[in-house]
Amino acid sequence: MKTIIVGVGGITNGGKSTLSQSLRQQIPNSCIIAQDSYFKEESVVPEDSRGFKQYDTLDALHMDAMMSDVESWRRDPEWFLRQRGLEPTRDPLFVLIVEGFLIFNHRPLNALIDKRYFMEVPYDVCKRRRSSRVYSPPDPPGYFDGHVWPMYLKNRREMEDVEPRIVFLDGQKSKEELLAAVCKDVFQEMERLKGKQLFS
Ligand SMILES: Nc1ncnc2c1ncn2[C@@H]1O[C@H](COP(=O)(O)OP(=O)(O)OP(=O)(O)O)[C@@H](O)[C@H]1O
Numbered sequence: 001m002k003t004i005i006v007g008v009g010g011i012t013n014g015g016k017s018t019l020s021q022s023l024r025q026q027i028p029n030s031c032i033i034a035q036d037s038y039f040k041e042e043s044v045v046p047e048d049s050r051g052f053k054q055y056d057t058l059d060a061l062h063m064d065a066m067m068s069d070v071e072s073w074r075r076d077p078e079w080f081l082r083q084r085g086l087e088p089t090r091d092p093l094f095v096l097i098v099e100g101f102l103i104f105n106h107r108p109l110n111a112l113i114d115k116r117y118f119m120e121v122p123y124d125v126c127k128r129r130r131s132s133r134v135y136s137p138p139d140p141p142g143y144f145d146g147h148v149w150p151m152y153l154k155n156r157r158e159m160e161d162v163e164p165r166i167v168f169l170d171g172q173k174s175k176e177e178l179l180a181a182v183c184k185d186v187f188q189e190m191e192r193l194k195g196k197q198l199f200s
């Protein structure tokens with residue numbers, strides 16, 4: 001049995017979940033592990049002096065729990081798919097899509113990823129998209145400029161310092177164009193791994 005881990009990272013509201021869900025529909029025997037599912041409970045996330053909850057850092061996430069889910073997929077992808085109500089095909093290749101804003105910043109997780117994509121959008125697009133989203137807890141006034149954006153710049157710098165093998169994607173391109181580009185690349189990698197021509 002062969003496995004590939006595809007990482008869809010990027011800026012908040014860059015379109016990671018949208019792209020990952022479409023990829024899952026296109027790629028046989030694939031499933032998603034999303035980093036946003038591992039946020040710690042609000043009461044244990046510290047605040048800064050302005051009262052801003054420090055959510056945009058690895059410390060706000062149960063990365064140990066996320067890693068153990070990734071490990072359990074690696075041990076038995078077929079079982080993992082069934083656990084999630086997905087029926088494996090006869091294909092011997094399994095693909096895990098790991099999606100999240102800090103996946104490449106966590107070294108042990110980054111080390112397991114085979115193909116890395118990072119979705120980016122400019123400041124104004126990100127701020128606009130984020131303003132129409134409601135998180136739990138909701139962003140307080142000034143949160144984007146006071147916490148989210150400066151942390152994005154910091155996390156991104158740290159990521160680029162440790163991981164050069166990243167394909168950057170323009171999150172302003174159409175969903176279809178983004179999906180087609182990543183699918184082509186992933187299918188190529190799948191073919192390479194299988195050592196035979198399966199997709200024409
Ligand atoms: N290619 C695209 N072009 C325009 N809008 C998009 C595109 N992809 C996603 N969007 C929109 O941008 C918003 C954010 O998308 P999505 O939830 O996929 O981002 P995300 O990166 O997973 O966000 P986060 O992880 O910060 O919650 C949604 O309103 C979505 O419909």
Ligand SMILES: NC(=O)c1ccc[n+]([C@@H]2O[C@H](CO)[C@@H](O)[C@H]2O)c1
Binds near residue numbers: 012135137
């Ligand atoms: N999902 C959550 O629990 C949560 C709570 C508060 C803020 N966030 C935001 O999610 C983004 C990553 O997708 C980060 O920018 C967080 O600020 C998430």
